[in-house]
Amino acid sequence: MQECSLYESWGRFPKVYHLGEYVPRNFDEADIFIQMVDVSVLPRGKGRSYGDSCLNQNGYLISTRLLDKFIDFNPVSGVVKCDAGVTLDEILKVFVPKGWFPSVTPGTKYVTIGGAIANDVHGKNHHIAGTFCKHVRCFELLRSDGERYLCSRDTNSQLFHATIGGLGLTGIILWAEITLRPIMNSLIEAESIQFNGIDEFFQISLESSGYEYTVSWLDCQYGGKYPVRGIFMRGNHPLSVDGASCGIVHAYQAWKSVPCDAPSCFLSRHTVKLFNTAYYHKQIFRHQKRIVHYDTFFYPLDGITNWNRMYGKNGFLQWQCAVPVTADNMAIKTIIHKIIESKLGSFLAVMKEFGSQPQEGMLSFPMPGITLALDFPNAGQKLFSLLEYLDSVVIKAGGRIYPAKDSRMSEETFQASYPDFNSFKAFIDPKFSSSFYRRVHRLR
Amino acid sequence: MTASNKILIIGATSAIAYETAKIFAKHGSSLYLCARDEHELKRLADDLLIRGAKEVCFSHFDALSSDSIISSIDTCLEKYPDLDGLLIAHGTLPDQHLCEQDIDEMERAVRINFTSSAAILTYIAPYFEQLGHGCITVISSVAGDRGRQSNYVYGSAKGAMSIFLSGLRQRLHKAGVSVVTIKPGFVDTPMTANIAKNFLFAKPDVIASGIYKAFYKSSNTVYLPWFWRWIMLIIRNIPEVVFLRIRL
Numbered sequence: 022m023q024e025c026s027l028y029e030s031w032g033r034f035p036k037v038y039h040l041g042e043y044v045p046r047n048f049d050e051a052d053i054f055i056q057m058v059d060v061s062v063l064p065r066g067k068g069r070s071y072g073d074s075c076l077n078q079n080g081y082l083i084s085t086r087l088l089d090k091f092i093d094f095n096p097v098s099g100v101v102k103c104d105a106g107v108t109l110d111e112i113l114k115v116f117v118p119k120g121w122f123p124s125v126t127p128g129t130k131y132v133t134i135g136g137a138i139a140n141d142v143h144g145k146n147h148h149i150a151g152t153f154c155k156h157v158r159c160f161e162l163l164r165s166d167g168e169r170y171l172c173s174r175d176t177n178s179q180l181f182h183a184t185i186g187g188l189g190l191t192g193i194i195l196w197a198e199i200t201l202r203p204i205m206n207s208l209i210e211a212e213s214i215q216f217n218g219i220d221e222f223f224q225i226s227l228e229s230s231g232y233e234y235t236v237s238w239l240d241c242q243y244g245g246k247y248p249v250r251g252i253f254m255r256g257n258h259p260l261s262v263d264g265a266s267c268g269i270v271h272a273y274q275a276w277k278s279v280p281c282d283a284p285s286c287f288l289s290r291h292t293v294k295l296f297n298t299a300y301y302h303k304q305i306f307r308h309q310k311r312i313v314h315y316d317t318f319f320y321p322l323d324g325i326t327n328w329n330r331m332y333g334k335n336g337f338l339q340w341q342c343a344v345p346v347t348a349d350n351m352a353i354k355t356i357i358h359k360i361i362e363s364k365l366g367s368f369l370a371v372m373k374e375f376g377s378q379p380q381e382g383m384l385s386f387p388m389p390g391i392t393l394a395l396d397f398p399n400a401g402q403k404l405f406s407l408l409e410y411l412d413s414v415v416i417k418a419g420g421r422i423y424p425a426k427d428s429r430m431s432e433e434t435f436q437a438s439y440p441d442f443n444s445f446k447a448f449i450d451p452k453f454s455s456s457f458y459r460r461v462h463r464l465r
Numbered sequence: 466m467t468a469s470n471k472i473l474i475i476g477a478t479s480a481i482a483y484e485t486a487k488i489f490a491k492h493g494s495s496l497y498l499c500a501r502d503e504h505e506l507k508r509l510a511d512d513l514l515i516r517g518a519k520e521v522c523f524s525h526f527d528a529l530s531s532d533s534i535i536s537s538i539d540t541c542l543e544k545y546p547d548l549d550g551l552l553i554a555h556g557t558l559p560d561q562h563l564c565e566q567d568i569d570e571m572e573r574a575v576r577i578n579f580t581s582s583a584a585i586l587t588y589i590a591p592y593f594e595q596l597g598h599g600c601i602t603v604i605s606s607v608a609g610d611r612g613r614q615s616n617y618v619y620g621s622a623k624g625a626m627s628i629f630l631s632g633l634r635q636r637l638h639k640a641g642v643s644v645v646t647i648k649p650g651f652v653d654t655p656m657t658a659n660i661a662k663n664f665l666f667a668k669p670d671v672i673a674s675g676i677y678k679a680f681y682k683s684s685n686t687v688y689l690p691w692f693w694r695w696i697m698l699i700i701r702n703i704p705e706v707v708f709l710r711i712r713l
Contacts (some may be wrong), residue, residue, distance in 0.1 A: 044655065090511070090512040091516065101515075115517070
């Protein structure tokens with residue numbers, strides 16, 4: 022066990038002390054440890070959540086990094102049973118050559134299955150496939166009472182729905198069964214379309230219902246005639262491409278890396294503006310089609326190891342909201358306007374229209390509507406005030422903020438975002454806690 | 466060597482061995498796993514099969530018992546009479562302080578980290594000699610290159626291992642069998658869980674891909690990652706008078 026150490030999450034803010042991190046080598050060791058300790062514990066996968074939902078100040082973290090074994094695979098149905106610490110990266114490495122792909126994947130492949138369930142992550146195909154947990158058949162949950170609960174839609178179904186998106190608070194997931202989808206090759210037929218203004222975005226989004234994957238990159242630094250511009254990206258798994266098979270490996274294997282903290286001026290307003298302009302104009306034609314490897318399409322940032330260091334040692338905050346679509350889409354326009362006006366945003370801004378699938382977990386984030394995610398270099402108080410204001414716009418519009426990305430939302434914002442929180446509380450394991458949970462649920 | 470190797474892995478549940486087994490599995494090898502924890506071996510076997518291994522067998526193995534060593538190798542050779550690869554990866558990182566005070570503890574550390582591996586090699590060497598090809602890969606350590614006050618018991622066992630392998634390499638070379646000495650530096654594994662990590666620590670999968678390459682290239686001695694060759698060159702060449710005055 023690693024004693025008393027400083028831990029951070031992907032956003033590198035906040036950094037907090039823990040009593041230690043315990044790394045069980047098997048399920049029994051996890052059980053014994055949870056029984057033994059008398060302070061709170063929190064399961065942790067790859068620590069790719071941005072804020073404090075994967076931190077547990079003054080408590081213990083239980084790392085699932087050695088619970089990384091595959092248990093079973095059915096080559097007919099594509100159902101894989103594996104430990105909670107198996108990452109999507111491992112699943113891709115093992116199953117893409119066999120002709121299978123994750124049914125839902127977030128923007129990084131360096132997430133564990135346990136983490137993907139605990140945050141009910143979504144991907145570019147949410148409008149068609151729903152969230153990650155829609156494709157989770159069952160999992161086993163170990164709780165501090167020493168019991169292992171098999172959870173599925175039929176067995177312990179309430180615990181199943183509480184654990185989905187439950188931020189690791191209901192116990193530790195030991196293994197899960199997930200369904201993969203068949204593919205014919207490892208490529209994606211991708212299109213990118215430049216757009217100007219939010220209305221044009223919605224127009225293209227509407228026309229893109231036939232595409233399995235859609236997402237947009239947004240330029241929040243643009244000072245031109247339209248309030249905002251961006252690139253709409255959409256894609257499908259092609260049925261056949263000449264000479265292509267599932268065995269094609271991507272040319273780069275994360276050879277680029279940010280070796281140390283960048284100086285804080287590295288991502289100034291001007292460098293970001295430069296990057297954004299270059300990125301917007303990288304395509305000569307307004308509408309471009311090409312065939313790319315899945316790594317290029319889904320995980321562009323995974324190609325740069327430790328890209329989070331670009332923001333310097335103060336780290337960064339990510340903010341992701343979802344708001345319902347309305348006739349005038351006033352809320353999302355106000356939010357984007359405010360962000361542009363503040364000049365605090367960075368180059369990573371993405372927008373997507375969610376589908377209308379029913380919510381899988383009590384605290385699942387995706388809801389019918391539009392979602393917007395942005396990175397902000399940690400600029401201190403003025404950023405916090407901006408985000409506080411944006412939260413209020415979101416809540417007023419009936420939207421919500423994503424806990425996996427958050428390190429600062431208020432208790433009120435959280436509870437207004439998740440009306441099922443009160444029923445969720447009944448399923449929290451008394452020995453499990455997180456910095457996030459204590460922040461949004463202060464005991465009075 | 467072709468992709469259809471049959472490989473015996475001793476200490477298969479260790480992090481480095483598992484990562485190496487994953488690469489062998491991906492290339493369709495047949496694996497025979499030996500370790501103490503049978504339950505964990507079963508889990509590894511399922512995992513490696515899914516990862517592409519042609520076949521995975523396993524048996525319980527206790528490094529401290531000669532009977533266990535002999536019977537494990539016998540059952541493995543019964544199963545794979547044409548075995549052509551061996552990876553020895555078991556070991557412990559003893560508490561140096563305890564080893565300084567307790568003869569039994571010291572002896573145990575040497576038995577696990579040296580004597581048991583020497584016993585395995587002694588028992589299996591004639592088989593490889595007769596086979597006339599194949600590769601024996603053993604994980605030693607950079608700690609064996611020079612005794613240091615902070616871990617010379619472990620270091621001396623690993624040092625003895627390296628010397629044993631060097632002799633065995635010379636002997637089996639004539640028969641066409643290669644013997645590879647792997648000298649990893651600091652690796653982030655459960656064995657080093659209690660040690661504070663610094664930038665010199667490598668991930669087990671990095672070490673594993675080095676082992677896989679060394680196995681196929683039939684290298685002699687390989688430092689992993691590569692820079693340890695140069696670090697150890699310096700450490701080995703520090704004059705004893707100076708060495709006495711520094712803390713390592």
